[in-house]
Amino acid sequence: MTIQADDIKLEYISIREAKRMSGLRIVLGAFAVPGPWHEACKGVYYVKGLDYTRVRSSNENSSDVLVGMENSQSELVEWTAQSSAPVVIWNDERPRSLWNDQLYLAERLSPEPSLIPTDPADRIRMFGLANELLGDTGLCYSKRHFMTSVPLASLPDDAPERAFFAHLGAKYGYSEKNLARASSQIVEILEVLDAQLAAQHARGSRYLLGEQLSALDIYWATACGFVDPMPEDRCPMATDFRQPQFYGSVNDDIDRALTARLRAHRDFIYEAHLQLPIVF
Numbered sequence: 671m672t673i674q675a676d677d678i679k680l681e682y683i684s685i686r687e688a689k690r691m692s693g694l695r696i697v698l699g700a701f702a703v704p705g706p707w708h709e710a711c712k713g714v715y716y717v718k719g720l721d722y723t724r725v726r727s728s729n730e731n732s733s734d735v736l737v738g739m740e741n742s743q744s745e746l747v748e749w750t751a752q753s754s755a756p757v758v759i760w761n762d763e764r765p766r767s768l769w770n771d772q773l774y775l776a777e778r779l780s781p782e783p784s785l786i787p788t789d790p791a792d793r794i795r796m797f798g799l800a801n802e803l804l805g806d807t808g809l810c811y812s813k814r815h816f817m818t819s820v821p822l823a824s825l826p827d828d829a830p831e832r833a834f835f836a837h838l839g840a841k842y843g844y845s846e847k848n849l850a851r852a853s854s855q856i857v858e859i860l861e862v863l864d865a866q867l868a869a870q871h872a873r874g875s876r877y878l879l880g881e882q883l884s885a886l887d888i889y890w891a892t893a894c895g896f897v898d899p900m901p902e903d904r905c906p907m908a909t910d911f912r913q914p915q916f917y918g919s920v921n922d923d924i925d926r927a928l929t930a931r932l933r934a935h936r937d938f939i940y941e942a943h944l945q946l947p948i949v950f
């Protein structure tokens with residue numbers, strides 16, 4: 671299994687080079703897969719029109735991300751005190767590795783268009799729903815448990831990829847108990863989001879909150895790719911990862927909860943506001 675280098679179209683600099691610079695830098699995986707936190711962050715900064723330098727998350731000399739993950743990210747850990755991407759770095763301020771922190775920074779650097787509702791009830795609902803998508807135990811975290819469990823159950827004992835998936839599982843809270851809850855957790859969140867969208871459509875708005883785009887629309891559009899990746903022409907991702915346990919729906923319950931309305935909203939947000947095709 672590979673995340674083909676050929677699929678990577680964008681320029682990425684090394685962490686060492688990035689540390690010598692000022693301005694806006696974003697550490698990204700430089701993988702040809704639509705990682706939900708990656709695409710969420712890229713989407714927010716795209717809508718804000720904020721230009722940034724892309725930085726590779728792995729060490730300068732590491733080539734295969736599926737082997738020796740931990741060792742290959744020591745430079746990222748040294749710089750940002752954690753080992754996930756994306757991380758946004760503005761001048762010499764603290765590295766921002768969490769989605770909400772990245773959103774607040776984007777709002778500060780480019781207040782318009784504002785992606786955080788001014789109405790307090792909408793704002794509170796936005797952060798609550800966004801947390802259901804991107805926060806610990808949310809939709810994307812829950813989906814990631816399948817990314818761990820399916821390969822570990824099927825790969826031979828001596829497959830080199832086992833170490834990567836075991837590492838991923840340990841890092842993101844995989845356990846039998848969390849796996850058992852994952853599907854119903856995803857379905858519940860999809861149902862709440864679909865009800866929110868239906869209510870908004872009934873009051874004549876095309877957006878998940880109020881009358882205009884908010885970060886929640888971006889977070890939904892990008893998180894949706896984890897359970898329903900867009901077709902190749904819109905999302906030219908590494909084909910090895912177009913498998914339900916990686917990017918796709920793992921069962922009928924999730925398929926049903928992923929309503930036509932939710933999928934259409936993802937399409938609308940990409941068509942009206944985000945970059946198509948996705949570029950990695």
Ligand SMILES: N[C@@H](CCC(=O)N[C@@H](CS)C(=O)NCC(=O)O)C(=O)O
Nearest residue numbers: 705706707708754755756767768769
């Ligand atoms: N820290 C982020 C989550 C970032 C995250 O989970 N990133 C994934 C990819 S989209 C990642 O880096 N996975 C590979 C790894 O952790 O080694 C947040 O909670 O806002």
